[in-house]
Amino acid sequence: MASIKQATVAQLRGMAPASVIHGGVDSVQRALAQLNSKDTPIEKYIYLSQLRGTAKDTFYRLLIDNIIDICPYVYTPTVGAACQLYSTIYRKPDALYLSYNDRGNLAEIMSNWPQHGIRIAVVSDGSRILGLGDLGIGGCQIAVGKLTLYVGGAGIKPDSTLPIILDMGTNNETLLNDPLYLGLRMKRVYDDAFLDEFYAAVRTTFPDCLIQFEDFSSESAFKYLDRYRHKESLIQAPSAPSGQLHTGKCFNDDIQGTGAVILAGFINAVKLASAASGRPILDQRIVFLGAGSAGVGVAMQLVEFFTRNGFTEEEAKQKFYLVDSKGLVTDDRGDNLPAHKRALSRKAGGPQFKTLEEVVEHVRPSALIGLSTVGGAFSEKIVRMMGSFKARPIIFPLSNPSHLSECTFEDAIKWTNGRVIFASGSPFKAVEHGGSTYESNQGNNFLSFPGIGLGCIVAKANEVNDDMVYESALALADSLDDSEINTLLYPRLHRIRDISATIAARVAKAAVRTGAAENSKLGGMADTDLLAYIKSKQYDPTPC
Numbered sequence: 114m115a116s117i118k119q120a121t122v123a124q125l126r127g128m129a130p131a132s133v134i135h136g137g138v139d140s141v142q143r144a145l146a147q148l149n150s151k152d153t154p155i156e157k158y159i160y161l162s163q164l165r166g167t168a169k170d171t172f173y174r175l176l177i178d179n180i181i182d183i184c185p186y187v188y189t190p191t192v193g194a195a196c197q198l199y200s201t202i203y204r205k206p207d208a209l210y211l212s213y214n215d216r217g218n219l220a221e222i223m224s225n226w227p228q229h230g231i232r233i234a235v236v237s238d239g240s241r242i243l244g245l246g247d248l249g250i251g252g253c254q255i256a257v258g259k260l261t262l263y264v265g266g267a268g269i270k271p272d273s274t275l276p277i278i279l280d281m282g283t284n285n286e287t288l289l290n291d292p293l294y295l296g297l298r299m300k301r302v303y304d305d306a307f308l309d310e311f312y313a314a315v316r317t318t319f320p321d322c323l324i325q326f327e328d329f330s331s332e333s334a335f336k337y338l339d340r341y342r343h344k345e346s347l348i349q350a351p352s353a354p355s356g357q358l359h360t361g362k363c364f365n366d367d368i369q370g371t372g373a374v375i376l377a378g379f380i381n382a383v384k385l386a387s388a389a390s391g392r393p394i395l396d397q398r399i400v401f402l403g404a405g406s407a408g409v410g411v412a413m414q415l416v417e418f419f420t421r422n423g424f425t426e427e428e429a430k431q432k433f434y435l436v437d438s439k440g441l442v443t444d445d446r447g448d449n450l451p452a453h454k455r456a457l458s459r460k461a462g463g464p465q466f467k468t469l470e471e472v473v474e475h476v477r478p479s480a481l482i483g484l485s486t487v488g489g490a491f492s493e494k495i496v497r498m499m500g501s502f503k504a505r506p507i508i509f510p511l512s513n514p515s516h517l518s519e520c521t522f523e524d525a526i527k528w529t530n531g532r533v534i535f536a537s538g539s540p541f542k543a544v545e546h547g548g549s550t551y552e553s554n555q556g557n558n559f560l561s562f563p564g565i566g567l568g569c570i571v572a573k574a575n576e577v578n579d580d581m582v583y584e585s586a587l588a589l590a591d592s593l594d595d596s597e598i599n600t601l602l603y604p605r606l607h608r609i610r611d612i613s614a615t616i617a618a619r620v621a622k623a624a625v626r627t628g629a630a631e632n633s634k635l636g637g638m639a640d641t642d643l644l645a646y647i648k649s650k651q652y653d654p655t656p657c
């Protein structure tokens with residue numbers, strides 16, 4: 114336990130209890146006791162937000178040392194309520210607020226941010242927060258929460274992080290009619306020029322900053338990822354000296370981070386399934402319920418798994434069946450399919466099915482993945498069918514929060530008599546069944562995005578390319594220890610800082626390999642040296 118430096122002791126006498134000045138009860142222990150005295154998750158969230166703002170090192174020590182217990186109060190599920198209640202529980206600003214009315218001046222406004230040397234920004238427009246829809250300016254808490262996890266999970270320094278909310282109005286009538294609502298009181302605008310100005314402002318104000326897009330509605334998420342991710346593309350940028358700017362230095366966690374984390378779990382799942390059935394690992398048919406940013410992002414990442422293992426893209430895509438609210442996604446369904454769904458739609462002329470049950474019955478899949486936000490959509494009949502097709506069916510109900518999960522762990526275990534290979538988006542407790550205890554897996558993005566971000570920072574990556582994302586998934590899949598390897602799909606969360614460092618090292622090396630790393634020192638570094646270097650740089654606070 115540290116005490117306040119001797120030099121300042123004389124000046125502080127009488128200004129605080131002696132135990133605080135000379136080092137008495139640990140501030141982290143006190144913070145934990147105060148946290149435990151709060152009754153509800155949202156009270157704990159508010160308390161932790163204040164602690165982060167007033168005693169940063171204490172807050173992060175508390176988070177790092179109690180990561181499993183505290184995560185739910187700084188991010189999902191509590192952050193959902195914090196976004197919904199933002200204008201009611203607001204006490205002080207904790208993000209950069211860029212409103213549509215500020216267009217034309219974004220770079221100037223951004224330069225008001227007190228910290229320099231920003232290395233990572235998380236930005237949302239609040240248009241599709243978790244499974245909760247358009248929460249307008251309240252979406253800023255998603256950016257704040259995510260960066261808190263970057264600090265806690267990867268050891269990125271808090272002062273080099275920047276949460277940003279783009280306030281472009283909201284279509285949420287409840288918010289527009291709320292007298293306390295803090296955002297712009299207007300219908301949401303969609304304006305690519307505003308996004309371009311924002312993107313250019315970050316790049317010119319904070320040249321080393323990686324931008325992570327978060328919780329944009331699906332179409333915007335795909336559009337802006339595609340627009341900004343490649344280092345070769347150019348956009349008009351009045352704030353840049355030449356009036357133009359190369360893009361790159363960004364990624365979208367809902368699409369790429371989710372893709373990586375689910376691919377990691379899927380790789381370990383197909384190994385277990387193949388060991389049980391004796392069938393080849395790549396012999397898979399996969400049905401997805403939900404074809405939004407996460408559904409298509411995950412499906413595309415899994416397609417890459419098959420193409421990197423010898424299949425052509427067409428052959429790989431044939432393994433996938435996407436189902437959305439209108440049924441099986443096909444080229445000839447008769448509606449206007451958005452481009453991201455078209456990438457994986459089934460060819461014209463095949464059967465048209467309206468329900469998941471019909472699709473599962475017809476396809477007889479080896480894996481069923483839910484990213485639909487429809488709680489309970491994997492019914493008993495569907496899960497039992499899955500159990501009848503395969504010795505170990507793979508079922509990933511990934512929608513959040515828990516009540517939107519497509520099925521519970523307990524039901525999946527019960528309906529398959531313990532044979533299911535299961536991962537969910539929200540955590541589920543272990544289940545007792547037939548005299549055995551089954552531990553659940555959570556395909557939590559928290560296992561991957563801190564490592565991806567840290568790897569990009571270390572490499573000074575000028576883009577986050579497919580090789581880097583794919584490598585992050587392999588690194589995560591490889592990170593099971595002896596106690597996890599034949600039973601779990603993911604490593605346990607308490608090892609997150611080590612896992613993030615390992616992922617970061619492999620992402621950084623992939624950046625070097627693909628010409629995306631601007632840090633020339635990494636090229637000749639041995640893998641073990643790089644890992645040790647990354648660990649030595651992780652923020653590891655000692656509060657006084």
Ligand code: NAD
Nearest residue numbers: 244331403404405406407437438484485512513538556558
């Ligand atoms: P989204 O809103 O972009 O997509 C939802 C999709 O589900 C849409 O395609 C929609 O058409 C479809 N859908 C809605 N109702 C349906 C119905 N009745 N039947 C079939 N499909 C239906 O959302 P998203 O970003 O893709 O996220 C989806 C879910 O995935 C969320 O609950 C989110 O929390 C979860 N998620 C989990 C993880 C994870 O586990 N690591 C990561 C990201 C997202």
